[in-house]
Amino acid sequence: MSDTYTLYNSTVMDHFMNPRNMGDIRDADGVGEVGAAACGDIMKISLKIKDGRIEDARFKTFGCGSAIASSSMATELIKGRSIDEAMNFSNQEVVDALGGLPPVKIHCSVLAEEALKAALEDYVKRHPEKATQATKAAPVAQVAHAT
Ligand code: FES
Numbered sequence: 373m374s375d376t377y378t379l380y381n382s383t384v385m386d387h388f389m390n391p392r393n394m395g396d397i398r399d400a401d402g403v404g405e406v407g408a409a410a411c412g413d414i415m416k417i418s419l420k421i422k423d424g425r426i427e428d429a430r431f432k433t434f435g436c437g438s439a440i441a442s443s444s445m446a447t448e449l450i451k452g453r454s455i456d457e458a459m460n461f462s463n464q465e466v467v468d469a470l471g472g473l474p475p476v477k478i479h480c481s482v483l484a485e486e487a488l489k490a491a492l493e494d495y496v497k498r499h500p501e502k503a504t505q506a507t508k509a510a511p512v513a514q515v516a517h518a519t
Contacts, residue, residue, distance in 0.1 A: 380437065383471045387441035392448050393430045402498065404490025408483050413439050417447065417487040421495055424502070426450050426458055431487070438473055438480035442466050446484035455495075456504050461488055 380388070400418035407414045413435025420428035429450050431443035445466050450458050463481040467473050473481060496507045 379474050379477070380441070381471045383469075384438065384441045384473065387444040387470065388437040391431075391440055391444040393428075393444060394432065395430045396432065397428055397430050400491075402491040402493075402495030404487045404492070404494055406483060406486040406490055408435070408439075408479060410479055411436070413480070413483065415439060415443055415483045415487040417443065417484075417491045419488075419491045419495060421455070421502075424454055426453050426455075429488075431484075435483070436477070436480060438477040439483055441470060442473075442481040442484040443487070445469050446481075446488060450488060455492060455502065455507060458488060458492055459504070459507055461485060 396416075397418040397420050399420075401421040402419045403416065405414065405416040413433070415431065415433045415435060417429060417431045419426055429447040431447050433440050433443045442463075446461075449465055449469060450461060453461070463478070463485040466481040466484050467478065470481075492507060496503045
C-alpha cells in the first residue's frame with residue numbers, strides 16, 4: 373500500500389473505496405453544486421425531500437479521496453433529517469463520523485456541508501412555502517469556505 377494511504381484511517385478509506393449514495397437523483401427536489409477555491413474540486417449533492425425530511429441523498433464528487441469519503445459520509449448522516457436539522461449540519465459531524473481527517477484535508481469536509489446547504493437552498497427556491505427559520509437565517513451564499 374502506498375504511503376499516501378497512511379494519511380487516512382480505515383473508516384475514511386472504506387468510504388473512499390466503497391462510497392455510499394454515489395450518483396444523481398433523477399427527479400431531485402434540490403441540487404447543490406459547489407467548488408473548492410483552494411483545490412478546484414467539485415461536489416454535487418442532490419436531495420429527495422418528503423414531508424419535510426430528507427428521504428434520499430446522493431452525491432457526485434470530482435475531487436480527492438477525502439472529498440469522496442466526506443460526501444459519502446455526509447449523505448449517510450443526513451438521510452431522515454428534517455430541513456432545519458439539515459441546515460444545522462456541520463462539517464465537524466462528517467469529520468467526527470469519519471474518525472478524523474488530516475488537518476490539511478478538513479476543507480474537503482467543508483465542501484460537503486456547503487453542497488448540502490446549497491441543495492437545501494435550491495429546494496427552498498423551488499418551494500418557497502417550505503422555507504423555515506433555519507433556511508431563512510442561513511442562506512448558502514453566506515456559508516464561509518474554510519481552507
Ligand atoms: S483536496 Fe480539495 S476537496 Fe479535498
